Every structure is written in C-alpha cells, then in structure tokens.
Amino acid sequence: MSLTRRNFLALTAGGAAAATGLTGCGSQTSLGAADELSLWAWTGSVNDDLIAQAAKGIPGATGKKIALTRIGGDYQTKLLTSLAGKSMVPDIVGMNDDVATYFPNADQFYDLHELGADKFKDKFLEWKWKLGITPENRMMAFPMDTGPTALFYRRDIFDKAGLPTEPAEVAAAASEWASYIELGKKLKQAVPGAAITDNITSVFRYRLAQLPKRYMTPEGQYIGAEDDIRQAWDLAVQVVKEGLSAGAQDGSTDANAIITNGRLAAFVGAVWWAQLGPKNAAPKSKGNWRVTPAPGGPGNRGGSFLAITKYCKDPEAAFAFITWLESAQNQAQSFLDPVLFPSTPASYTDPKMSAPDEFFGGQKIVDVFAESAKKYPGAYFSPYDTTINTPLCDELVNVEIGSKTSDQAWRDAQRQIDRELTRAGVI
Structure with missing residues (x-):
C-alpha cells in the first residue's frame, strides 16, 4: 500500500463503520430515509462540524439532511461494487485523486454541468476543476481539497x-x-x-x-x-x-x-x-x-472530489450540499480539521488558514503551498x-x-x- 494521507487517516481511525455503509436500509436503489441524503466518504475526508450542521439540515435545501457513513478498508472497491449492483447506492460519494478510475462509470453519476456547476467554476483552481470532467466533457465530480x-x-x-x-x-x-x-x-x-x-x-x-x-x-x-x-x-x-x-x-x-x-x-x-x-x-x-x-x-499529489449518483433521491438538494460544503469559507475551516488544503484560492487569505505555524518555527507555510497550488500546470x-x-x-x-x-x-x-x-x- 502506498503511503498517502488517506491511508494514514484511515489506519489511525481503525477503518470504522465499513459494514454500516453496505447494509443500510431504504429503497432498492438508494440508501437512507426519504428526507436523508446518504453520503459515503472515508475517515478524514470531511470536517465533522460541517457535517454535523448538514445532518440537522442542508443549507439551501429545506427538509433535507445529510447522513454520513465513513467507509473503511478498500473504499474504491466497495463503491464500485455498490454501483455494479445498482442497489443500496449512496446519494453522494467522495472520490480521491483516483477520480478518473470512475470515468468508465460516468453514466451512473449526474453531469454536474446540468445542475448548474459552471456558475461556480471561477471560484476554483482551474486545473482542479478540470480533473473531475471526463474527456467527453461530462462533469462527474466536484472539487474538494488539493495536495x-x-x-x-x-x-x-x-x-x-x-x-x-x-x-x-x-x-x-x-x-x-x-x-x-x-x-x-x-x-x-x-x-x-x-x-x-x-x-x-x-x-x-x-x-x-x-x-x-x-x-x-x-x-x-x-x-x-x-x-x-x-x-x-x-x-x-x-x-x-x-x-x-x-x-x-x-x-x-x-x-x-x-x-x-x-x-x-x-x-x-x-x-x-x-x-x-x-x-x-x-x-x-x-x-x-x-x-x-x-x-x-x-x-x-492528492486531493478529493464529490459526486452525485444517478440514484440520488434529490440531486438538486445534493448539489446544494456539495456547493455549500466546498465554499471558500468552509474549505478554510476544513483545512484546520482534517487538514484539507482548499481548491478555492479565496480560502488562502482566510485568517483560519493564514496564521503562523509554530511547528514550522512560526512560518506561514500556507503561503508556500498556496503558490504551488496556483502555479501547478495540471x-x-x-x-x-x-x-x-x-x-x-x-x-x-x-x-x-x-x-x-x-x-x-x-x-x-x-x-x-x-x-x-x-x-x-x-x-
């Protein structure tokens, strides 16, 4: 197993809740209750406080809430197995920097262009935005963090x-x-x-x-x-x-x-x-x-995405959740915990990110990584x-x-x- 941030966090957390995500209740195609949007992610991929807010109610999606399942073990295999079975599929899924691995299954996800994604494009690093788009110009995944x-x-x-x-x-x-x-x-x-x-x-x-x-x-x-x-x-x-x-x-x-x-x-x-x-x-x-x-x-090296499966009970509500979670303000919060580096340049000057890091002798290390993120050719x-x-x-x-x-x-x-x-x- 290659040493990655995701491997590290998953191992330290013990890979809890793997079984839960595979045995949820609901319809034949989608997990969760009618007012819930099920989200699959791995340990350390989302900010707990933000998820707790969305579990009470998704901002901009009245009457809908998020139900997160943290998937341990081989996340990719479990997700692909769920998609292949076309049953008990989560509404929203996280994807790591291996997002292109899912391109052959692009027809099982909503094209985010059709949900209005393009109006958010200018808020994100251009190269990161492109990584979630298939060669056929189907936007399968929405940007989360970078590496x-x-x-x-x-x-x-x-x-x-x-x-x-x-x-x-x-x-x-x-x-x-x-x-x-x-x-x-x-x-x-x-x-x-x-x-x-x-x-x-x-x-x-x-x-x-x-x-x-x-x-x-x-x-x-x-x-x-x-x-x-x-x-x-x-x-x-x-x-x-x-x-x-x-x-x-x-x-x-x-x-x-x-x-x-x-x-x-x-x-x-x-x-x-x-x-x-x-x-x-x-x-x-x-x-x-x-x-x-x-x-x-x-x-x-690294970085994640969110995608909406075609089995989603309410794709508009799911998209509202994704765009809220990945706003510049919320990405800055996610940098503090669980240390996810934003794909939104506006986050880099947020006081939550720009403070000196005492471990690094008081250096503002975010400035170095921000320049790398902005200048990376993709x-x-x-x-x-x-x-x-x-x-x-x-x-x-x-x-x-x-x-x-x-x-x-x-x-x-x-x-x-x-x-x-x-x-x-x-x-």
Missing part, C-alpha cells in the same frame, strides 16, 4: 551542515532537482547518513506530480514509456545511486523512524505530509522544520493511471534493493504495463 507540494527541511540539520537555512535561500540553492541533489551531497558529507528522500518511489512520484503530462492522453494513447517518464525514473535512480535515499519503503517500520531520528533531513512532499510526517512521527522536532518551494517547480489523469503506476513503482523498489538494474526493471515494468493495458482492451 500542493513543497520542500520540507530541517533547519537545524541544514545549519549543522553549513548549508543555507532560510526558506528563500534554500529555494535558491535547490531550484532544480539537479541542484537539490548537489545540496543533498553536501548535506550527507557534513552529516553522514542524512537523506533527502525516504525512498526511490517518492522521488519518482513527486517528479511525476510536477509534469504537465502523465501516462496517457485524453484520447487514450499510452505515453508512459516516453522521455518525460523515463527522466523521472532516472532521477529517482540517481538519488539512490548518490546514497541520498533512506531506503525506508512505504509501510515499513522504518518509514516513521527516519523522521523521528532525524535521518530524513529534507523531503519533497505534499501539504498533507506535514501532519503525516514530522508532526506525527517527530513531535519533539517542533520549531526545527521549514517549508520552501520544491525543486523542479510546483506540483500536486495534467490529465486517466482511468488506468493506477494500473500503470503500480508496476513502475514496484520495479523501482527492485532497483533500490539491488535485485535488478535500472534498465532491466524499466523493461520489466513496461512489459507488465503492456500486458495489463492489453488485458483491459486499451491497447
């Missing part, structure tokens, strides 16, 4: 190594991945064992998160063997060859240990990593961390991105542990991708 990226680093360890310590200075010294590697080499020389990434796949994923193209075109052409992807692969391999990776694979016992013991002195990560990483694993390092723009430019995500990404990351791990050469692993990954896409009828 802008930046460079986290330990100021105290950088100072010990004689490196720049202030965010602007570090950004200037590591504006590109090549200069970041050079900085990492100086860091390692001065502080033996220091690393600038947890593992090889993190470098690959975060470089990929900066690219304007990913694995497929909107027309269905596979481009995951082209230069941009290979260069991201080679970059990840280079970081390992330079001895700058801690080699702590996702889900391993070392994943938190390298943060706790200070070995991970720098890390390109998404905004949610602040909570998942240092605040969770190294609370005693409070005041020593800083954030600055990532080498290679702005990126995004990229097309296909329904097959997970199918493609898995072999690439699995084979990169083989490179890091030394069981395969880079070229051998690349060929094996591409062969596996070819088999999977052929099986799926894509190529």
Whole structure:
C-alpha cells in the first residue's frame, strides 16, 4: 500500500463503520430515509462540524439532511461494487485523486454541468476543476481539497551542515532537482547518513506530480514509456545511486523512524505530509522544520472530489450540499480539521488558514503551498493511471534493493504495463 494521507487517516481511525455503509436500509436503489441524503466518504475526508450542521439540515435545501457513513478498508472497491449492483447506492460519494478510475462509470453519476456547476467554476483552481470532467466533457465530480507540494527541511540539520537555512535561500540553492541533489551531497558529507528522500518511489512520484503530462492522453494513447517518464525514473535512480535515499519503503517500520531520528533531513512532499510526517512521527522536532518551494517547480499529489449518483433521491438538494460544503469559507475551516488544503484560492487569505505555524518555527507555510497550488500546470489523469503506476513503482523498489538494474526493471515494468493495458482492451 502506498503511503498517502488517506491511508494514514484511515489506519489511525481503525477503518470504522465499513459494514454500516453496505447494509443500510431504504429503497432498492438508494440508501437512507426519504428526507436523508446518504453520503459515503472515508475517515478524514470531511470536517465533522460541517457535517454535523448538514445532518440537522442542508443549507439551501429545506427538509433535507445529510447522513454520513465513513467507509473503511478498500473504499474504491466497495463503491464500485455498490454501483455494479445498482442497489443500496449512496446519494453522494467522495472520490480521491483516483477520480478518473470512475470515468468508465460516468453514466451512473449526474453531469454536474446540468445542475448548474459552471456558475461556480471561477471560484476554483482551474486545473482542479478540470480533473473531475471526463474527456467527453461530462462533469462527474466536484472539487474538494488539493495536495500542493513543497520542500520540507530541517533547519537545524541544514545549519549543522553549513548549508543555507532560510526558506528563500534554500529555494535558491535547490531550484532544480539537479541542484537539490548537489545540496543533498553536501548535506550527507557534513552529516553522514542524512537523506533527502525516504525512498526511490517518492522521488519518482513527486517528479511525476510536477509534469504537465502523465501516462496517457485524453484520447487514450499510452505515453508512459516516453522521455518525460523515463527522466523521472532516472532521477529517482540517481538519488539512490548518490546514497541520498533512506531506503525506508512505504509501510515499513522504518518509514516513521527516519523522521523521528532525524535521518530524513529534507523531503519533497505534499501539504498533507506535514501532519503525516514530522508532526506525527517527530513531535519533539517542533520549531526545527521549514517549508520552501520544491525543486523542479510546483506540483500536486492528492486531493478529493464529490459526486452525485444517478440514484440520488434529490440531486438538486445534493448539489446544494456539495456547493455549500466546498465554499471558500468552509474549505478554510476544513483545512484546520482534517487538514484539507482548499481548491478555492479565496480560502488562502482566510485568517483560519493564514496564521503562523509554530511547528514550522512560526512560518506561514500556507503561503508556500498556496503558490504551488496556483502555479501547478495540471495534467490529465486517466482511468488506468493506477494500473500503470503500480508496476513502475514496484520495479523501482527492485532497483533500490539491488535485485535488478535500472534498465532491466524499466523493461520489466513496461512489459507488465503492456500486458495489463492489453488485458483491459486499451491497447
């Protein structure tokens, strides 16, 4: 399992209520009572106070209220199973950044264009808005949070190594991945064992998160063997060859240990990593961390959506709930708990978000992530991105542990991708 914000929150909450969502009562097609709109989401995906308000009555939808079920375990499989059965389907569903996985099922969701979504478009980041729209221009999902990226680093360890310590200075010294590697080499020389990434796949994923193209075109052409992807692969391999990776694979016992013991002195990560990483694993390092723009430019990894199923009892009321929940004011509140970074730029100057973060030495880290979110170029995500990404990351791990050469692993990954896409009828 890859280490993501959603995995972390679901695990810490114990994945409660999984069974409840699959055994609710109601009509043959939709869950819940006549005056309730059922909402499926995972732990940590919505603000509890806002949901509590909507459970008493949805603003703008008289006589309707929200009934939330938090789904644990494999959320995607449970949702797809429910849709396939066309029975006991929730009215509203959350979707993670794998939203394109549901595009083949787009006919089972309302086209939000038809419910008036376009009048809200200017309030959201353009690239985020587009991610919920199928290549056929059907708006299947409405924006929730985002996952802008930046460079986290330990100021105290950088100072010990004689490196720049202030965010602007570090950004200037590591504006590109090549200069970041050079900085990492100086860091390692001065502080033996220091690393600038947890593992090889993190470098690959975060470089990929900066690219304007990913694995497929909107027309269905596979481009995951082209230069941009290979260069991201080679970059990840280079970081390992330079001895700058801690080699702590996702889900391993070392994943938190390298943060706790200070070995991970720098890390390109998404905004949610602040909570998942240092605040969770190294609370005693409070005041020593800083954030600055990532080498290679702005990126995004993570973020969620809401969709209305075609079985919804009252789609207009559901849309009223979605647009209320994802207003700039409410997204700012959701940043405080459960730390969801807004897709509405107006939220970034909200006092609830713009306060200094004492864990990061009083730095206003929101400013860094806001710039990343606004400048990220966006990229097309296909329904097959997970199918493609898995072999690439699995084979990169083989490179890091030394069981395969880079070229051998690349060929094996591409062969596996070819088999999977052929099986799926894509190529």
